[in-house]
Amino acid sequence: MNIIEITDLSFSYREDVDALHNVNLTIKKGEWISVLGHNGSGKSTLAKLIIGLLKADSGDIFVDGILLTEETVHEIRRKIGIVFQNPDNQFVGVTVEDDIAFGMENLNFDRLDMIKKIDEFSKKVNMNEYLKKEPHELSGGQKQRVAIAGILAMDTDIIIFDEATAMLDPKGRESIMEYIRELNKEGKTIITITHDMKEAVNSDRIIILKDGEVLAIGETNTILNDKETLNASNLELLLPLKLLYKLDEANIKNEKVKDILWQLSLNK
Template identity: 45%
Template sequence: MDLNIMSFENVTFTYMPDNESVRPAVEGLSFSIKQGEWIALVGHNGSGKSTIAKLMNGLLFPQSGTVTAMDQKMSEESLWEIRSQMGMVFQNPDNQFVGATVQDDVAFALENNGVPHAEMVQRVHESLRQVKMEEYLNHEPHHLSGGQKQRVAIAGALALRPRLLILDEATSMLDPQGRMEVIETIRELREATGLTVISITHDLEEAALADRILVMNAGHKQVEGTPEDVFFAGNKLTELGLDLPFAMRMSKLLTEAGVQLSNEHMSEDRLVEDLWTFYSKK
C-alpha cells in the first residue's frame, strides 16, 4: 500500500493576511507525495515555490488548510519530530558549511543530535561514500568545487537518515558540470535507497528526471503530471514563462528542418540515440 509522506490539503498562506490588497503567496493548494517518489516543484520567481518549501519544513504554518508530513499534522507540537525525518539542501552551498573539514561538517548535525561517536563515524563515512566524496574526508569544504560542495551538503543530510530529502533550488548556483554531478548523485541515491525526494527548482532539465512534476504559477497549481504529460503540453508552459528542456526544443527544431525523429525527446541521450539511428540508415 502506498503511503503519503507529505500532503497539502487546501493550503493558503498570505504574508500580510490583514491586508486585503496582498494576494496569497499560496492559495487553495492540494497535492500529496508518496513514499519513494521524486517530485519536482517548478515555477518562475513569485510562483510560490519558496513559500511551499517553508510550509513543508514548518518555518511557516498555513492560515487555512492542513500540511501533513510523516503521518502527522504539521504543528508547533509535532514540528521537531517531523523535521528529524527530513533532510534539506539549500541554494548556496557555502552558507551551509560549519566544519573545518568535510567530515567535521557532515558530523555536525549528528553531534547536535547526540549520536554516539562510533555510530557517527560510521554514518559520516557511509553518507560520503553514497555521494562519492569519501576521498575528500579531510579536505576543507571551501576548497571544493560547487558541485562537490553540494554533494557534501547532501551527505550531511543523508547522515541523519531522513525519510524525505528536500532540495530547495540546490543546483541553481552551480555551473553545468556541478549541476550534472548533483542531479546524477540524487538519481543514483534514489535508485539505490528508495529515498523520497522533493526538488524545488526552475531547471526543467532537472525536473524531467522526476516521477511527477507540479507546475506553480501565482500561488496556484497549474499543471500536475508525469514529465511526459507536463512537457508535451508545451504551449501551456511557455505561457507561464517556462521553457522546455533543451532536448525537446532541439527535437522540435530538427523536426521542422525535416529530420525524421521517432518522437520529441526529453533527454539529450535519447535524442542523440535517435539521431544516430536516423543517420545510420542512410
C-alpha cells in the first residue's frame, strides 16, 4: 500500500528557476527511503512540500490516500512528523519535558496520557534523566533525540529526517542513525534527506535529486551499482564502492573480494 504518492510536483522560489521540477514518487507503508542530493538540489524543499509548509506550483501529493490541500493539511500533519536540521531552531519548550509535550498539547491529548507518553518516549530516546533540563544544557544530538521523542509521542506513521544529522558531531550522528534504523524496524515509514551516501546505504530505496530533478530512483542495491548515475550525481562515492568500480574497470573478477567490498559499502 502506498502511504505517499507524489505526481508531477513542481515548485519554484523565484520565477525563473524551478527548485523542484516534475517529481514523481511513491512511498510504501513501512518503507525507508533516502532522498540524496547535493546542496541546493531541492531535497529539503521536497520535505517542506510534503508537510504543507510550502505550496506546490503544480502537481499533487497524497498522504494515506488524502490529497494535500489547505483544508486537509492539518489532518496530514497528524500523519507525518519531521525532524529538521538545526537542533536549536525546533526546540519549542522551555524544558525537555515541555518540548516533548508540545505536539501532544496541540493535538489536545489528555494530560495523564501525555505524562505517560513523555515517560515512555523519553526512555526510548534515552533522555528520561533530562526531563527538567533546558535546551542550552543539552548537546545537539540530545536536542535531536528530544525532537524524535516529541514526534513519537504524536504517533505519526511517517517520520521525515530533513538533514537531521548535518549539524551534529560523529557521535551524535551515529546515535540518530541508530534510532532511525530502529524506528524503521518497528514499522515507521522513514524518509531521510541527506547528502551523505553513508546514511543512505541501509535504506530500502534511494531517490537522487540533482538541480531539482529526479536523477534516479530505485532499490538501494540497484542505485549503488549504477556507476554512471552516481558519477553524474555530484555526490561523494563511498570508498569501497569506488574500489569496486575500479576493479570492474580493470576487469578483475574476484567474487570474494567484490562481495567483501559490497558488504563494506553497506556498512556491514
